[in-house]
Amino acid sequence: MLRPWELKTAINRDTDVAIYLQIAQKIIDEIKRGRLLPGTVLPGTRLMAQELGVNRKTVMLAYDELVAQGWLATENKRGTFVSPDIPHVEFGTALPDSLHKIAKPRYKLYGSPLAYEDVIPGDGLINFSDGIPDTRLIPFEILYRSFRHALIASSRSNRLAYSDPRGSFSLRQAILSMVNMERGLSAGIDNVCIVRGTQMGIFLAARMVSGPGDCVIVERLCYPPARSAFQSTGATVINANIDNQGLIPDEVEALCKKHPVRAVYLTAHHQFPTTVMLPAERRLKLLMLAEQYNFVIIEDDYDHEFHFSHRPMMPLASMDYAGRVIYVGSMSKVLAPGLRIGYIIAHADVINRCAADIMLIDRQGSAITELAVAELLDTGEVKRHIRRTVRIYDERRLLTAQLICRHLGDKVSFVMPDGGLALWLQVDKKLDVDLLVGDALGLQVRILPGSIFSDRQAPVHGIRLGYGNLDSAELEVGVQRLKMAFDRQPLTFF
Numbered sequence: 001m002l003r004p005w006e007l008k009t010a011i012n013r014d015t016d017v018a019i020y021l022q023i024a025q026k027i028i029d030e031i032k033r034g035r036l037l038p039g040t041v042l043p044g045t046r047l048m049a050q051e052l053g054v055n056r057k058t059v060m061l062a063y064d065e066l067v068a069q070g071w072l073a074t075e076n077k078r079g080t081f082v083s084p085d086i087p088h089v090e091f092g093t094a095l096p097d098s099l100h101k102i103a104k105p106r107y108k109l110y111g112s113p114l115a116y117e118d119v120i121p122g123d124g125l126i127n128f129s130d131g132i133p134d135t136r137l138i139p140f141e142i143l144y145r146s147f148r149h150a151l152i153a154s155s156r157s158n159r160l161a162y163s164d165p166r167g168s169f170s171l172r173q174a175i176l177s178m179v180n181m182e183r184g185l186s187a188g189i190d191n192v193c194i195v196r197g198t199q200m201g202i203f204l205a206a207r208m209v210s211g212p213g214d215c216v217i218v219e220r221l222c223y224p225p226a227r228s229a230f231q232s233t234g235a236t237v238i239n240a241n242i243d244n245q246g247l248i249p250d251e252v253e254a255l256c257k258k259h260p261v262r263a264v265y266l267t268a269h270h271q272f273p274t275t276v277m278l279p280a281e282r283r284l285k286l287l288m289l290a291e292q293y294n295f296v297i298i299e300d301d302y303d304h305e306f307h308f309s310h311r312p313m314m315p316l317a318s319m320d321y322a323g324r325v326i327y328v329g330s331m332s333k334v335l336a337p338g339l340r341i342g343y344i345i346a347h348a349d350v351i352n353r354c355a356a357d358i359m360l361i362d363r364q365g366s367a368i369t370e371l372a373v374a375e376l377l378d379t380g381e382v383k384r385h386i387r388r389t390v391r392i393y394d395e396r397r398l399l400t401a402q403l404i405c406r407h408l409g410d411k412v413s414f415v416m417p418d419g420g421l422a423l424w425l426q427v428d429k430k431l432d433v434d435l436l437v438g439d440a441l442g443l444q445v446r447i448l449p450g451s452i453f454s455d456r457q458a459p460v461h462g463i464r465l466g467y468g469n470l471d472s473a474e475l476e477v478g479v480q481r482l483k484m485a486f487d488r489q490p491l492t493f494f
Contacts, residue, residue, distance in 0.1 A: 010052075011023065011026070011052055011054070019054055019058050020058045020059070020061035020062040020065065021062070021065075023048075023052070023058070023059060023062035024062040024065045024066050027042075027062070027066060027071065027072075028066070028071055031071060031082055031086065036082050037082065038082050038083065038084045038085075038086060039081055039082060039084055040081065040082045041079055041080070041081050042063075042072065042079070042080045042081065042082070044079060044080075045059040045060050045063060063080055067080075070083055070085070070086070071083055071086065111232060112228075124444050125444050125445070125446060126444060126445040126446070126470065126474055126477055126478035126481060127445075127446045127469065127470075128445065128446060128447050128448070128465045128466050128467070128470070128478060128482075129422075129448075129466035129468070129469050130272075130273070130422065130448055130464055130466050131272075131303065131333075131420060131421040131422035131464070131466040131468060132332075132333070132337060132421070132466060132468060132469050133332075133333050133334075133335075133336065133337075133389070133421065133468050133469060134389075134392075134468055134469045134470070134471070135336045135337075135338070135469075136471075137385075137388075137389050137392060138335060138336055138385075139381070139385060142376070142381050143335075143372070143376070146372040146373070146375040146376050146381075147368060147369075147372045149371075149372070149375060150367075150368045150369075150371035150372040150375065151368055153371065154367055154368060154371060159367060159371075160367055160368075162363060162364060163364060163367065164355075164364070165355040165356075165358040165359050165363060165364050166192070166193045166194065166351060166354070166355045166358075167192070167193060167194025167195075167343075167364070167365060167370055168194070168367060168370040168371055168374065169189070170370070170371060170374040170378075171194055171341075171370040171371070171373055171374040171377075172189055172192040172193075172194060172343075173189060173374075174373075174374045174377035174378050175192060175194075175329075175343050175377070176188070176189060176191075176192050177377075178377060179327075179329070179345060183301075183304065183314055183315055183317075183318060184314040184315070184318030185315070185317055185318050185327070185345060186318075187345050188348075190348040190351060191345055191346060191347065191348060191351060192343060192344070192345055192351065193343065193344045193346075193351045193354040193355060193358075194341065194342070194343055194365055194370060195342045195343060195344060195354070195358070195365075196340040196341075196342065196362075196365055197330055197332055197337065197340050197341070197342040198300060198302050198328055198329070198330040198332065198342045199225050199226075199229070199342075200342060201328035201329075201330075201342050201343065201344045202225070202226050202229050202265070202298065202300060202328055203229045203232075204344065204354050204357050204358070205263075205298045205326045205328065205344065205350075206229040206230045206232070206233050206235070206263075206298075207233055207357060208326075208350060208353050208354070208357075209262055209263045209296050209298070209326075210230055210233045210234075210235035210262050210263055211233050211234055211235060212233075212234030212235070213234070213235075213236075214233075214234075214235040214236070214260070214262040214263075215235065215236045215237075215238055215255075215259040215260055215261045215262060216230045216235045216236070216237050216238065216261070216262060216263045216264070216265065217237075217238050217239075217240050217252055217255055217261055217263070217264045217265070217295075218230070218237055218238070218239060218240070218264075218265045218266075219239070219240060219242050219246075219247050219265075219266055219267070219271065219272075220239040220240060220241050220242055220454065220455075221242060221272075221273055221274060221450065221453040221454055221460065221462075222265070222266075222267070222272060222273075222453060223267065223272045223273075223300065223302075223453070224452060224453060226265055226300065227455070230263075230265065235262070236259075237455075238255055238259060238261075239454075239455060240252050240255060240264075242271065242274065242276075244276055244415070245276055245277075245278065245279055245282065246266075246268065246271045246274075246276050246277065246278035246279075246282065247264075247266050247268075247271070247278060247282065247286070248282075249282050249285040249286055249289060252264060252286065252289055253289055253293075256289065256292075256293040256295070261293060261295045262295055262296070263295055263296045263297070263298055264286065264290070264295055264296075264297050264298070265297075265298045265300065266278070266286075266297070266298075266299065266300070267299075267300045267301075267302065268283060268299060268301070268315065268316055269301050269302075269303070269304055269312065269313065269315065269419070270302075270303055270306075270417065270419050270420035272300070272302065272453070273422070273424060273448075273450065273453045273462075273464040274424045274462075275415075275417035275419075275420050275422060275423065275424045276415070276417070276424075277313060277418060277419070280313065283316050283319060284319065286316065287316065287319060287320060287322075287324060287325075290322075290324040290325075291322055291324065295324075296324055296325070296326060297316060297320075297324055297325045297326070298325075298326045298328065299315055299316050299317055299325050299326070299327050299328065300328050301315050301317075301327065301328065301329045302328075302329070302330055302332075302333065303333040303419070303420055303421060304329065305333065305334055305386050305390070306333065306389075306390060306393055306419050306420055306421055306468075307390075307418060307419035308390065308393075308394045308397065308418060308419055309418040309419075310418070312419065315327060317345060323346075323347045325346070326344060326345075326346045326350060327344065327345040327346065328342065328343075328344055329342065329343050329345070330342040330343070331343075331373060331382075333421065334382060334385070334386060335373070335376075335382070335385070339369055339373065340365070340366070340369070341365075341369065341370070341373050393421060393467075393468055395472075396467050396468065396470070396471075396472070396475065397416075397417075397423075397467065399467075399472055399475055400423060400465070400467040400475055400479070401414075401416055401423065403475060403476065403479040404423070404425065404465075404479060407479050407480065407482070407483040408425075408479070408482065408483060408486060411427065411428050411431065411486050412425040412426060412427050412428065412463070413425070413426050414426060421466055421467065421468030421469075422464050422465060422466040422467065422468070423464075423465045423467065424462060424463075424464055424465075425462060425463040425464075425465055426461060426462050427461045427462060427463060428461070429461050431461075431486070431489045432489065432490075433449045433450065433451065433459070433460070433461060433462070433463065434449060434451065435489060436449075436485055436486065436489055437449050439485040439488050439489070440481065440482055440485035442485075443481045443482075443484055443485055444481060445478050445481040445482055445485065447463050447465060447482065448463065448464045448465075448466075449462075449463060450462030450463060450464065
């Protein structure tokens with residue numbers, strides 16, 4: 001059996017303990033500390049003997065001893081493995097506790113720990129996401145072909161070495177063509193930087209425009225990692241109120257009169273999480289305020305492509321003639337988050353700063369992925385995929401709305417969004433949303449309470465219900481389970 005790695009260990013020849021017993025004890029110690037997990041294949045006796053510089057029979061004696069004790073198991077023609085049924089021992093008898101795992105650091109850690117919840121697919125859980133796409137809709141044959149072409153072209157032209165930290169020229173050019181033609185921008189090749197998704201773009205922008213002592217305005221309900229990105233720079237994050245049309249410019253102006261605002265972050269196209277669209281007059285007012293109070297606008301256009309009722313409104317960046325907007329977009333909703341393709345469109349000075357920071361973080365992205373996605377854009381495959389998926393997502397939007405009205409109409413209300421991959425449900429204020437979330441999870445359905453999109457200073461009687469990643473059958477089951485969770489809720493009167 002092919003073993004991909006060798007087990008590195010050592011023996012002490014300046015002791016009276018027999019070598020085969022040393023080998024056996026070292027293997028036991030490595031099992032206890034978690035280095036060798038149940039099922040791990042061990043090196044063959046000949047290879048282990050060569051590695052340690054001992055006779056093969058010495059290693060065989062050690063293995064036989066461990067098999068007899070139950071630490072190892074052998075399979076004919078497959079080799080020797082750590083036993084899946086390790087004998088019960090009191091961990092720590094042979095090694096100090098600090099060696100069982102990587103020891104807790106005694107040095108100072110800056111920043112805050114990540115509040116991360118891993119949702120494992122395929123376990124019966126219906127996950128109403130925050131608005132992710134259904135990766136099952138990706139045309140994998142076409143994606144495979146583009147990756148194959150990219151790999152062949154890169155290897156033949158020696159393009160797998162380090163290159164431009166702004167991203168491959170072909171992908172930057174393809175994205176430039178898309179945003180100029182489809183979204184009304186007037187950018188050049190030096191105004192484009194490829195990043196590993198929207199969040200990296202937001203983080204880079206935050207590093208460039210804010211620091212300790214600066215003030216940054218975000219929407220009162222917003223994308224949580226964006227808020228965290230600005231906080232990580234030491235900036236003071238201030239909330240501006242939103243209504244049924246999105247961010248309120250008068251609120252922004254009032255805050256600018258009180259604080260030295262450096263930046264305003266917003267999701268204008270489909271406000272996150274409430275899904276509403278910022279009207280043109282508010283966009284123009286924000287651009288005027290940016291000039292008047294000398295702040296930059298970071299526009300997160302995370303799902304521009306998915307609009308159902310009419311032609312999408314052009315981004316703020318398309319109206320910006322003074323270089324006030326840093327435009328952040330992504331291919332994650334169009335293709336898949338796992339491809340890690342996002343982009344920043346801004347003045348060349350901003351792009352060069354992005355490139356400098358990228359050199360410090362990871363040097364550059366994946367050349368193969370960038371070339372493959374560039375081909376999909378250039379050949380029109382991305383546009384065809386968008387047309388097909390928009391129809392599917394529109395059907396899911398309508399189905400989700402029908403199911404909500406049928407099963408939860410007396411407990412929630414919502415305004416049908418014109419785009420995006422989620423609904424914003426306003427929950428009856430007599431219900432405890434946090435309790436609802438827990439009960440729903442117990443019924444194998446995951447929902448996102450509105451409180452996670454706020455700074456948690458006040459309760460939010462809302463739920464963001466992402467439907468894009470679920471097919472019709474999953475939506476039916478999910479809403480039915482959600483109804484059961486709602487039915488369990490006691491009414492609380494304030």
